[in-house]
Amino acid sequence: MKVLVTGFEPFGGEKINPSWAAVRRLPDEVEGVEVIKFQLPVTFNGVRETLPRMIVKEHPDAVVLTGQAGGRPNITVERVAINVMDSTMPDNEGYKPEDEPVFEGALTAYFATLPIKVIVRALRKAKIPASISNTAGTYVCNAAMFTALHTIAVSGMDAKAGFIHVPFSHEQALDKPRPSMALETIEKALEISIRTLIDDLNRERI
Numbered sequence: 001m002k003v004l005v006t007g008f009e010p011f012g013g014e015k016i017n018p019s020w021a022a023v024r025r026l027p028d029e030v031e032g033v034e035v036i037k038f039q040l041p042v043t044f045n046g047v048r049e050t051l052p053r054m055i056v057k058e059h060p061d062a063v064v065l066t067g068q069a070g071g072r073p074n075i076t077v078e079r080v081a082i083n084v085m086d087s088t089m090p091d092n093e094g095y096k097p098e099d100e101p102v103f104e105g106a107l108t109a110y111f112a113t114l115p116i117k118v119i120v121r122a123l124r125k126a127k128i129p130a131s132i133s134n135t136a137g138t139y140v141c142n143a144a145m146f147t148a149l150h151t152i153a154v155s156g157m158d159a160k161a162g163f164i165h166v167p168f169s170h171e172q173a174l175d176k177p178r179p180s181m182a183l184e185t186i187e188k189a190l191e192i193s194i195r196t197l198i199d200d201l202n203r204e205r206i
């Protein structure tokens with residue numbers, strides 16, 4: 001089995017993005033499952049071009065996308081991606097879409113196909129604050145989640161996909177009064193999420 005895990009490059013004037021900073025430190029193999037790590041650009045066009053190519057090429061059993069949700073105090077596992085790009089903050093290419101679809105003619109929304117509640121329970125059992133989020137926003141993270149779920153749906157693949165948002169790291173919060181989490185904890189949270197997902201896939205396939 002193979003799991004594709006992505007994080008994002010920095011954006012919004014930050015020097016790091018804790019999602020990629022944590023993903024790049026993950027092991028290359030978890031419970032005998034290959035972990036492919038990939039850094040995504042924070043651009044609406046970049047994710048819509050890169051992700052479908054990666055998913056079709058790697059043909060993973062699951063896709064775990066991660067991104068920074070600055071201001072959120074805990075790990076949030078997203079429930080839904082919507083077919084909208086709407087942003088007042090430009091992406092890293094200066095693009096600021098208003099009320100545009102991620103993919104013209106596609107469904108209004110896709111639910112995550114990861115076992116989101118099982119993941120949240122596993123994180124909380126490990127004493128890591130985590131909850132379900134019912135919105136991934138309308139910026140690049142939502143577009144990436146929508147793109148992954150749409151790609152899997154239209155190509156008829158049997159892969160699970162979803163998105164995990166992580167807070168600012170302590171290092172990022174040094175100069176601003178915002179909630180933050182240790183990068184080590186974020187990394188541990190992602191590893192637990194991947195383990196939980198693999199256990200779930202194994203159970204389903206017995």
Ligand code: PCA
Nearest residue numbers: 008067068139140141142
């Ligand atoms: N967070 C942004 C995009 C990239 C990232 O890490 C978001 O939540 O949309």
